[in-house]
Amino acid sequence: MTAARTVRGRGAGRPTLEEVAARAGVGRGTVSRVINGSPRVSDRTRAAVEAAVAELGYVPNRAARALAANRTDAIALVVPETETRFFAEPYFSEVVRGVGQALAETEMQLLLTLVGSDRERRRLAQYLTGHRVDGVLLVGVHADDPLPELLEQLDMPVVISGPRSEDEPLASVDSDNFAGARAAVAHLVARGRRSIATITGPLDVYGARRRLDGYRAALAEAGLPAAPHLISPADFTEEGGRGAMADLLGRAPEVDAVFAASDVMASGARQVLRERGRRVPEDVSLVGFDDSAIARHMEPPLTSVRQPIEEMGRAMTELLLAQIAAGEPSRPRLVLPTELVVRSST
């Protein structure tokens, strides 16, 4: 523990490019070229520089690099804290994990930005305007959130998880909500169910609409009617699921299967079914969506549609990095497959 170090404070004493250059007997420019992998350096020189770097334990100063090169080597993951659906288990941790994986190979840093209040939202806007990140990953935005518009104006690279509509202008990665819902309902049909109801998410959410579309498609394919009284919209919450289930039971007592557009809502529905003496799966089959921990621990364990969330995080990041590398926003739209996980609730 050197006294000098302590006195000079944190960050002092780290070798600089200049020192590496001196040590290697070359110029600053050459060291920079080696560090950044430029091909226009002779092998001999490169070796010398690399040796000096190793001996000195040189680590480039990020701030200096950012200032000089006008880039930050950082991306932001923006999470609206109010949107509990995305912040809640398991979305958040899995997305982060996927993002982390994609970033592991790069020099990029991940900035985590939670936006709660409107004040924080404004601050974020200012933030991004200040170009403190090279790109933005946006998860769980509401249809009426002004953030995407703002980002589009700034023309900063952005990837959004879950397009807000059929013609989302931003690059996006989504799971195949339509196919997932269709598979879930087809599975119920295969189990011999005939009065298949659905509890939907808020229909101003694109993904929720897609799940409803999938439900309808599967019924149509099976030649079953998609009677309006078998469709009950809720809000992705447990309480909403309870309400919707009670509703369905009142309107359609003959119901023998329910496709809930989220596990949490399925859990609410399950409670009501139990209260009303309907057995699962004997009387009513139940399918959820998300394949969360809740599904695995429900009684009986819940059949559910798994979304490849981690992979979505990875894909979003790769798309974003590609945009940043290309230097211009592109607008690809990726849809990842879902998978039906069958458990004993059906």
Added chain:
Amino acid sequence: MTAARTVRGRGAGRPTLEEVAARAGVGRGTVSRVINGSPRVSDRTRAAVEAAVAELGYVPNRAARALAANRTDAIALVVPETETRFFAEPYFSEVVRGVGQALAETEMQLLLTLVGSDRERRRLAQYLTGHRVDGVLLVGVHADDPLPELLEQLDMPVVISGPRSEDEPLASVDSDNFAGARAAVAHLVARGRRSIATITGPLDVYGARRRLDGYRAALAEAGLPAAPHLISPADFTEEGGRGAMADLLGRAPEVDAVFAASDVMASGARQVLRERGRRVPEDVSLVGFDDSAIARHMEPPLTSVRQPIEEMGRAMTELLLAQIAAGEPSRPRLVLPTELVVRSST
């Protein structure tokens, strides 16, 4: 120069300190003083500068500031990805939320760093050595993790969640595992249970040891024996909980209550109890720890010890910010209270 600006693409055109100064008719130093809230500025000047800042929409360039001031205004949240216990629900999202809250009032950024492989761990070490953050929040480290040692050597501000031992040298924030466990077991005693077993976590984890201590204390206070055959160690996993429960049932068939040191293990135990025809809570009372989503959705809902995780995240951050502000590492040790959430499993 104008052309050059355009060529530089994104990030060009943002007003600089210099431009604000010109606009306000003052010098750079003065603007800097206003921005940083120095008191040595006359009111008239301050007003003029603030007006110019507003008109130009000036946002300080973080990289330049970091370079000049040798600080980054960023802290890192380091999460070992392998430690599933902390990365898993609900820890991770809640900690992050708490951290976010504490940071909302400040200008600090949050860097999220997942360390999986040893290679990534080395990279992180280099990272921190490069002083790219002002401080580190370390969650879910194992007893044998070299990271804390490293950070201590760098004498960089650090706060750790969950001390690794009774004499943790680093600043730490923890929940009161001892009191939580004691309360849980006391509650079982109050319910009239007499053969109270426990499924512990890995005993090289300090928190797991503390929970076991709490279990013992409660039994001692109730004048009940803490027979060794009522203690079965596991590893915080569901499978571990299953094994430990099977074990207990073999060794102590008279068991009428189980305190599991995590909800996940309680869930495993619950499955075994069901398989063996033991009813919960009639035959065996069951208590978990964490009060996670699993607890709420178990059948019957699980009585569990709630930890104030979000608050822990907040406290950790506040401790860290204080350390950074003080310019020197301090070593406070904070223990936050737990709360027993009683449900129908007891």
Added chain:
DNA sequence: ATCACGACTGGGAGCGCTCCCACCCCGGGG
């Protein structure tokens, strides 16, 4: 031998801030 032309290389000129020293100006004491 001369010339042109790549392949490499050195280092000046910033990037936008903070730090800090010098300076200005004004009131009060000698």
Added chain:
DNA sequence: CCCCGGGGTGGGAGCGCTCCCAGTCGTGAT
């Protein structure tokens, strides 16, 4: 009336990098 001391202020000197423009060499062609 001069000097001193502070509050207030301007701006030079970097912080450690990247960019890019001049070189400096060899080399093959002429």
